[in-house]
Amino acid sequence: MDSQLFLDTLLQRSPPHILEHARLVLVPLGLAVLVAFPIGVILTRPQYRRYAGRVMAVLNAGQTVPPLAVIAVFLPFLGLGFRPAVIALTIYALLPIARNTIAGISSVSEDVKEAARGMGMTPWEVFTQVELLLGLPVIMVGIKTSAVLTVGTAVLAALVGGRGMGAVIFAGINFFRPELILAGTLIIGLMAILLERLLTLAEWFILPRHLR
Amino acid sequence: MIELQEVTKTFPGSGTPAVKGVSLQVKSGEICALVGPSGCGKTTILRMINRLVEPSSGSLFIDDQDIMKVNPDHLRRGIGYVIQQIGLLPHRTVEENVALVPRLLKWPEGRIKERVEELLEKVGLDTDEVRKKYPYQLSGGQMQRIGVARALAVDPPVMLMDEPFGAVDPIVRLRLQDEFLKLQQSFKKTICFVTHDMNEAMKMGDKIAIMNGGFLVQHGTPREILAQPANSFVEDLVGEDRGVKLLDLVRVEALMLPREAGTANGRSVQALDSAKKALEVMLEHNVDGVTVCREKQVVGILTWETIKTYVHQAGSEAGG
């Protein structure tokens, strides 16, 4: 183990890739929330609830496609670069968010909603103040799961020219250098933890005081 | 015989004991009904008898054997246990549930099969119909019956029953009570029977033990409890109509007068009926007395006056 190489990787070789990696995580995660959250909300509305099972079955089947394949599948159509990686990672992040949105909102009991309506809340207020707020912890678990998953999977984006921390790790594999792999993994791990903490912090700010 | 001596239980982390210095004896072949409000410690007492809970102080004996000296698993296999609400294993069929303890004791399969059939029949179930069913496929009444059958499986001399008929509607409950009492007449088990329904306690118990806030408040026969409630708590528990309840416990033959003492009209009751039944007949037909018969033979009469005196006496005994 060459500690000099390890430190060099950690402090000099990696930093340029950190921002790339952050972009590879945040863009797909944002897109996935924008797509999966509304899907989850729609599938919990009474008139669409009966489709929930089928949509979830499709998303579940999608999960059996390995991450490596998802990353690779768009390559022939979109070529090398950032775009195929982002699309692939977005798709990969959808399922946990959609699933937990549905689970979170459905976990709010009919009695509680009935009580809210009884107090004179409009349907919109019931949705935002009761269903979303009470379901938020579960929804956030889904987003956090996707976030941690994406930080790791984004490493593979390097294979399709998406750059990011994958560049460091694959260099380590190709040259048989554990120092590179270890340093890269350390940074990725810290990114995952940081992102998870930030999301927890965000949740804390969104929740009203009495629910914290 | 089950015996508790100055038994106290304080659960860790709670300030006041759940059971406070309870001494109690249940004689062999008797049913002792433990009754009292929710949280008064009934279940805790039961669970100390089969060592699911260890007493903080005091000692417990079964047939003069200190239970703390018996291996708890072996002790429990020798005690039938019927539990509040559920207790049937949801992943086992009815047959497997009843066969549980015999299997633990390594009975031969042939004997187990016979025993299961015999028991299911005894508790009034159609063996072929229920044998292969899972608990979720049964009605509440059927589940309770199987709970009883399972507890009886290895014919344990002692049984602990924690609100065994609690989860069924009143009509089914009455039937289960009757059936169980009939079984008990031949089985003569020593039974601790927990309930929070005073009427059930009166009906099932040879003795009644009334608990409140962890204390044993009164212990005696149903008659003693009705006639002489130890304090106002017992009085309230027994209820306003305790005079009438008392009539439920006394047979017509005990109160009737010889035949010559008056003239009877056409209405009659049996000597073994309860006095309450006689009262009901009088009220229904608006008469002052009934003829008492043994089978077809007239043996005496019972009058409104006699019943009134009896109830009054019982009431004043309670007051004094």
Added chain:
Amino acid sequence: MSVLLFMINYFHRILEYTVNHFTLVLTVMILSMVLWFSVGVLISRYEMLAGAVLGLGNILFCIPSISLFGLFMTIPQLGLGRRSAVLALVLYAMMPLVRNVYRGIKSVDPRVVEAGQGMGLSSWQLLWQIQVPMAWPVIFAGIRITVVMITGIATVATFIGERNLGRLIHHGITRSNSDMILAGALIVSVVALCLDMLMGLLEKKLVSPGLRYQQRE
């Protein structure tokens, strides 16, 4: 259609990769089920270990699979190939398996456990006759998630020399051959579904019909 043509042309190679993939995943699953089931049971009895063990599983799960493969590869005793692949994948399987075994056992209605205890089952009998049988549905949910996940991640082991379906995807990327990528993705999904079904059959055998109803409730 060209995907189909590709599969026919390279039938022998694809068969070899598929068999390798299948055996790798099966090896990992058998080892993992034995190992992580025991650990799950252990931490359900020795509660003070639970936090640390589950935490370790979570940390392992957060490490990108490619890093774990890469690191093991550089350890001389493990090296390129199957041993590193198996070890890394078994570690990945830890989190979902241990967690579900633990949760499954903990979620058994305590009143049922107590009923068993009251009838004189020893603590070993309670475990095997009540807690584990009643936890099967939750345990199997974990096993099925794991088998699908491991089948997918096993593709990444191609970078440390495993000749499995990941190689089709890997080479498809370097040669920009979409048929190769699609063929790899498709067959991996099929393998995952097959293994999932296999576990489903096992589940049907083990989970009592008395519980299957409850699950649907």
